[in-house]
Amino acid sequence: MLGDSVRDLLPIIVVIAFFQFVVLKQPIPNLLGLLVGTVFVIMGLSIFIRGLNMALFPLGEALAYDFARKGSVLWLLLFAFALGFGTTIAEPALIAVASKAAEVAAAGGMIGGDMMARNAYATGLRYTVALSVGVAIVIGVLRILRGWPIQVVIIGGYVGVMIMTVFAPKEIIGIAYDSGGVTTSTITVPLVTALGVGLASSIKGRNPMTDGFGLIALASLTPMIFVMAYGMLF
Amino acid sequence: MELLHHTINVTLSTLRDVLPIVLIIFGFQWLVIRRPIHNPRRVFTGLVYVVVGLALFLVGLQEALFPLGELMARQLTDPNFIYGKAVAGLSGMHWWDYHWVYLFAATIGFATTVAEPSLIAVAIKANEVSAGAIGVWGLRIAVAVGVAVGISLGTYRIISGTPLQYFIISGYVFVVIQTLYAPKNIIALAYDSGGVTTSTVTVPLVTALGLGLAETVPGRSPLMDGFGLIAFASLFPMITVMGYAQLSHWRALRSRPQP
Numbered sequence: 001m002l003g004d005s006v007r008d009l010l011p012i013i014v015v016i017a018f019f020q021f022v023v024l025k026q027p028i029p030n031l032l033g034l035l036v037g038t039v040f041v042i043m044g045l046s047i048f049i050r051g052l053n054m055a056l057f058p059l060g061e062a063l064a065y066d067f068a069r070k071g072s073v074l075w076l077l078l079f080a081f082a083l084g085f086g087t088t089i090a091e092p093a094l095i096a097v098a099s100k101a102a103e104v105a106a107a108g109g110m111i112g113g114d115m116m117a118r119n120a121y122a123t124g125l126r127y128t129v130a131l132s133v134g135v136a137i138v139i140g141v142l143r144i145l146r147g148w149p150i151q152v153v154i155i156g157g158y159v160g161v162m163i164m165t166v167f168a169p170k171e172i173i174g175i176a177y178d179s180g181g182v183t184t185s186t187i188t189v190p191l192v193t194a195l196g197v198g199l200a201s202s203i204k205g206r207n208p209m210t211d212g213f214g215l216i217a218l219a220s221l222t223p224m225i226f227v228m229a230y231g232m233l234f
Numbered sequence: 235m236e237l238l239h240h241t242i243n244v245t246l247s248t249l250r251d252v253l254p255i256v257l258i259i260f261g262f263q264w265l266v267i268r269r270p271i272h273n274p275r276r277v278f279t280g281l282v283y284v285v286v287g288l289a290l291f292l293v294g295l296q297e298a299l300f301p302l303g304e305l306m307a308r309q310l311t312d313p314n315f316i317y318g319k320a321v322a323g324l325s326g327m328h329w330w331d332y333h334w335v336y337l338f339a340a341t342i343g344f345a346t347t348v349a350e351p352s353l354i355a356v357a358i359k360a361n362e363v364s365a366g367a368i369g370v371w372g373l374r375i376a377v378a379v380g381v382a383v384g385i386s387l388g389t390y391r392i393i394s395g396t397p398l399q400y401f402i403i404s405g406y407v408f409v410v411i412q413t414l415y416a417p418k419n420i421i422a423l424a425y426d427s428g429g430v431t432t433s434t435v436t437v438p439l440v441t442a443l444g445l446g447l448a449e450t451v452p453g454r455s456p457l458m459d460g461f462g463l464i465a466f467a468s469l470f471p472m473i474t475v476m477g478y479a480q481l482s483h484w485r486a487l488r489s490r491p492q493p
Contacts, residue, residue, distance in 0.1 A: 051279075
């Protein structure tokens with residue numbers, strides 16, 4: 001278990017050591033702190049993987065089976081939305097990106113430069129992204145239920161992104177593209193993946209490999225469209 | 235002492251991140267599904283593991299790897315390092331002057347992606363679902379190569395000042411064409427691997443690199459040009475994962491004995 005985590009971390013250590021000693025030719029500052037931190041990272045990673053197999057995977061799968069057995073599409077979709085919205089709204093990476101975006105918008109003259117206008121803009125953006133992830137999980141679950149091919153949904157989304165890029169204000173494009181990547185946290189990903197795979201395995205005629213994955217892809221796609229729309233409206 | 239304080243703080247904030255998820259799941263479990271959770275003690279212990287493990291992981295990163303990684307990103311993008319001390323003026327810069335930056339971007343992108351917990355989770359699941367056909371390490375390396383290519387191309391974009399959308403949209407067009415030819419069962423997984431690459435480990439280091447570059451390169455502003463590396467890191471893994479599947483498919487076809 002620990003050996004696996006050591007191997008996972010090894011590339012980072014090699015890269016940092018190479019650049020520090022060979023390229024930058026400098027000693028490591030605070031070597032003790034670095035060693036302690038590395039031990040923390042290795043322990044943390046192996047404990048997390050353990051918890052993943054004990055809690056996050058079984059929880060996601062059990063929910064999928066229970067919802068499939070209950071047969072209520074409405075409740076399932078409501079759950080999907082709550083999960084997407086609820087896990088995104090408090091995401092620290094998103095909070096950071098939203099405040100950065102408000103700075104960009106203020107510098108670009110899209111909103112007023114004062115604190116209140118920036119906070120309002122950042123909060124609005126966070127709700128927009130959370131809403132978009134909720135919608136993404138709903139669409140993704142519907143896709144698994146109905147058996148729509150993933151490429152049609154995703155490529156349709158890309159076309160949406162391209163069209164929005166043409167019309168969206170230039171300042172927002174970089175942030176919009178990045179916001180797709182920051183929405184999916186370390187806790188959400190295993191849970192949502194287990195949910196999708198569980199749903200696809202418990203519905204007749206669905207293949208867990210072709211139908212079970214794809215929820216994360218949608219959750220990284222819709223924020224781009226929604227954020228560009230937000231940039232156009234405000 | 236300070237470390238302990240920091241650890242407790244991070245554990246509390248991780249707990250706060252997990253709380254809404256737990257509330258939603260158990261809320262629906264009790265109110266809608268109305269069935270008890272199977273093996274609640276094991277699930278509860280597992281959740282404690284998730285919180286504690288993630289907190290330790292984050293504290294370790296913040297204490298050790300991030301400060302050093304960010305420092306290196308700054309040093310490598312420093313004009314003194316790039317042009318040498320002799321050249322004071324910034325005129326006549328060439329994109330190849332930044333070759334160490336590209337190598338750093340590629341290797342640190344690769345290395346952080348290999349250690350990314352959410353990618354490990356997806357790889358475990360994919361291995362299980364495909365009955366071993368997709369290797370845990372095969373998928374992780376394919377994704378990591380994608381991130382490496384993506385981030386170094388992204389740093390080139392910041393240095394050359396090409397608009398972000400040119401790269402991203404041509405990348406999309408490539409993904410669409412590749413989708414037509416890739417084995418059907420890899421497509422959903424390949425699309426997913428774009429989203430999972432960028433979380434706890436990769437984002438902070440990559441952001442530091444992007445902002446550092448945008449501050450140093452003449453004519454770039456951190457506010458306008460510092461973004462976009464994450465988008466690159468989510469786009470290229472799709473291409474490499476589909477490529478990985480196409481390659482293994484092709485090799486399986488070739489090694490099949492001829493009738």
